[in-house]
Amino acid sequence: MSTATTGAPDQPAKTASGNLMEVRDLQVHFGLHGSFRSRITGAGGVVKAVDGVTFDLRQGEVLGLVGESGSGKTTLGRSLLGLVRPTGGSVKLRDRELVGLPERALRPLRRHLQMVFQDPHASMNPAMTLETALAHPLQIHGITKTAAETRKRVLETLDLVGLSPAEDFAVRYPKDLSGGQKQRAAIARAIIVGPELIVADEPVSMLDMSVRAKILELMLDLKRRLGLTYVYVTHDLASAKFFCDRVAIMYLGRIVEIGSVDQIFDAPKHPYTQALIRAIPEPDPTKAVPRDLPRGEIPDAANPPLGCSFHPRCPKAFAGCGWESRDLRVLLEQRWVEAGEAVYNEERPLVGKLDALDTPATTAVLPTGSGKDSGELLAMLERIREAQPDEPFWTGVESMTVQTHGVEVKFHDGTDPHLYPAGGSSAACLLYQS
């Protein structure tokens, strides 16, 4: 097939390492500019959508970027192609630095780097026939010289993705296609320029169960025939397990674990990965989802937890994981949910405004309720601590002392974990810090 072999004149030379792409400390930060004032002063927070990500993409592999919504997986996928501008770090395509390149210089490189989007109903232009839609990339990159050549290439590619008879499909509009057929057309549009890397962002999540397998099969088939490398962005661990060679688990802008599919699924190292794998409901009725899953949800990326981002939800967290004031608020609220009405009515008046805990700090003052004694509040905290011997939160409390207007709670200092080697894979968890 010609799409596989036609080498471009500006094709970068292969490196000895066998890596197609090397990503080092990549950052994508978005400024939060709510008010007019913060816009002109540049004040306001920053969302670290991708916060220092490092990995190698090997030639010919399928790398899965797996995470929940808000984990930064889509932003990371897009930033590899320069569709989102990284704010720091490096992405090297075979020794060629992509970060900081102007759009003019990036555009010819996109011949090698293509993307398949999540929603096939939105990613195809409704006013273009498939022939027009597929011919555009060829014309933009100057790949074909004559109209006849373009048409030949379009028909070949339609056949390649299984849209045959190609002549019949070439004149159709997206509205004449089913969801699976549209996604085939979107894949055709990506491979027609002969790329090396395709970033596929949830390519099957909008499709029905009975169709997903066919699209994944097509992608695997194309990979073999055209020698493609895939970055597969998904929230679906089950399809990642089947489809990928290596998987990177993302949480709040970081890779928290990366390793081969076998390592990740057979012996997950990071507590977050372990929880994710256990939480998937299986159609097999003899396998039930365990009940001791992490509480809470993915935190606000504009205001991430101190220390390890996962510590507030982690069942294995300990003293050095970064406990702080906001965790105390969650603990109290959680207790009042579980202990019921009577306990809430008794304990709530002892505590003042909980908002005092919302600013992250390793030394927090829990205010006493009006007309109450701080000693009583400390006694309440001690009582709660005694009742929860297994609660990881209390490992992080260094001291609690009575003050005039409240109880000062001091936490142990936390460490922000990096990726540490953990039995074949790498995990960003202090349990593996040697």
Next chain:
Amino acid sequence: MSDVVLSVRGLRIWYGTNRGAVRAVDGVNLDLKAGETVGLVGESGCGKSTLGRGVLGLLPEGSSAVGEVNFGGRNLLTISNRELRKLRGPSLGMIFQEPMTRLNPLLKISGHFEEVLKIHEPSIGKKETRRRALEALRGMGIPPTRYDQYPHEFSGGMRQRIMIALALVLRPAVVVADEPTTALDVLVEAQIIRILADLRANFDTALLLITHNLGIVAEACDRVAVMYAGRVVENGPAFDVTSNPVHPYSRELLKSTISLSTTALHSIPGAPPDLVSPPPACRFHPRCPDAMKICAAQWPPNVDVGGDRRSECWESARGDIPTGQDAPLEREALATSEEA
């Protein structure tokens, strides 16, 4: 049976379009018992959401429904809108798919509960309203300290739990949940599924759980109804259907689900039919690997296959097939172009 709270008989629902009538639900029988969770599964476009809304009389303009939806001795399809509105809330509840857009952004959580309780139980005072609301929220793991906050201050999973609390605060006899976890992440989904599964123990609510995820059915449902092209093709205890499906469509759907134990991909050839002009006789026969001659000629019987299960398939009624009609159906090979 006395403990059946809602029974659907011969329900048909059409939508008028300029291409003709879309037969979204085409002759469905379904029973919901008190304290039972029934899963309704199928691919998109099979009519499962229409059925869920039809049961509550929440169909849009331009649709029409015939048949019976019996609840409390009355047919919900024939009673007046006024009477139906009185039943919604205290007797019939609904949990929608997108928690992010279903709460009023200008109303505090307390306001949502006050409104619901004031309309349906005007006799209870402010104090009792607050107590009931906090109790419902606590059951869903929402701390009482957040009662006076606005919806935007909550995460997606918390909003969905608030929606569930709002539906349950009136203790309705029947709740329809339409894909309640589709927009949520896997860990949060597991939390919500656990809450729904616990409903059986804590309330006497009959829950119709609409989903496309067979994993959720296996996890949270007592019974399951598998829908295809407007028909319930298999109906039975969730454990039995997910471990040993009888109807070829249930079997193929289960096989094509990608799960952690998937080692080879499987898909069903072809696409779900257009419900304006569905295939004659069995609607699955063009895609069915087991199709026989009779499947394309005659409507399959709805057979009691034992163990409280029913399957709408000739395979389960082989004794009734005339001689020669059980030969494999000859078909032209399906091209990719026919595919979904």
